Amino acid sequence: MNGTWEAQVRRARRLRSMERMLRLASPIALLLLWECAVRVRVLDARFFPAPSSVVAAALGLARTGELWGDLRVTLLRLVLGFFAGAVPGIALGMLMGLSRWVRAVASPLIAALYPIPKIAVLPLIILIFGLGDLSKIVTVAIGVFFIMAINTSAGVLQIDRIYLDVAKAYGVRGPSYVREVLLPGALPSLLTGAKVSLGIALILVVAAEFLAAKDGLGYLIWNGWQTLQVEQMYVGLVIVAVIGYVVTIGLEEAERLALPWLPR
Template identity: 40%
Template sequence: MSSSKHTIRNRVSFMEQQIPAYAPILGILGILIVWEVACRLEIVPPLFLPAPSLILSAGWEMLSSGELHQNILASLYRIAVGYAIGAVCGIVFGLILGFSRWVDAILSPIVYSIYPIPKIALLPLIILWLGIGETPKFTMIALGVFFPVVINTFSGVKNVDPIWIKAAVTFGSSHFSVIRKVILPGALPMIFAGLKLAAGTSLLLLVAAEMIAAQQGVGSMILHYGNLMITTKLMVGVLILSILGLLFNRGLGWLERKLLPWK
């Protein structure tokens, strides 16, 4: 019996071991080393997949000329505005859906029927409605963010334990207080799940919109160098998108830890 308890304790201790902060870096470095060696040995033609050292050299050249930061700033501006609009509208609408059975019964079928439509397919129609400029790009990104946030917020509200709500009402909490102190905190984990899911979607739609209807931006830059078959500079754009995705995820994770310390 004692031996069994000791074995279980060892397994739990092993599972709770802290992962070193440098562990994720090891995986990235390993991939870069294998990638560089494969390119140096010409296992992969440089035109198809340039070595990381050549990509970094091209990135430094683009940074020195000012080309890179202009495209990054244009993309960051678009994604910041579109993401903020989509996230705020999605959270508010998801809370309304979760609180009102009438709104849920009337609008939920509409939300779930529009959600599977590829948003990029709507871009020509959005351009027709809103004209050529930044507004269609903001709208595309906002639509891509809106639906995952709405659905996750709605699910989060519905999954709040009814016992918590009954306990708050029993102790005399007002309707607004129950929403602010019980339902909203209880739904936050699902809301953040939706925000993280929407972050990847927003990058995807940003690139697609910039490739179709933009003169500046990371997506436009990738398309331009792809047409010229300058793959080193094309891969610089892909690397930037990867970094932006990582920063998005880390930033939302940090915000989640601050707002949900109990989680």
């Protein structure tokens, strides 16, 4: 390497901040491209309205309060569904990682049930849980549950044997075994599961609202299309994308904080 140590540190910092800038800049660049394409009539504004008119529509919906109501309802379903699925999913994943018997019982069931599209069982879920918030929450929870169970058990199983030996040799058992060895050892895989399942949860909540809701962002999108208010549909789509973006960025930052021990 050339240059002094200080110069190298500066260079490394510059590369890191450039990486962050690019993360912010790439969606903005896409929006600009889209706006231009509509202005020069490469895209048909009836079906692909320019971002500026989508923003105008969003402001209109925000003024009437409609947007906030839908956003709040969807976020509530998303968050409650996520936790309702993640907590038992992590617990089952831990048990599967710990016990070959639990693994023998649970893994064929998971292998069979996981690939069933959750939306395909929405009629059943509505039959059991009704048309209210609960059916949407349950749909999200089921999707999250499987992913978290799979990722947690994989995370526990990939913990290096040596660490289990150390725990055994020094009598680390019971709750401290879970807290000091299993959870931190499985945490990287668990957080990856959280990222994946939050994305899936967002897809599921919107899809469920398409089919069986009178509010929420999914309803906003579907209703916009049905009533030929295409801008309204785009408002819904963009907000879903923004939620996905914020959640992913937030989780990546959380990962950085939760795993200070990983070399980067």
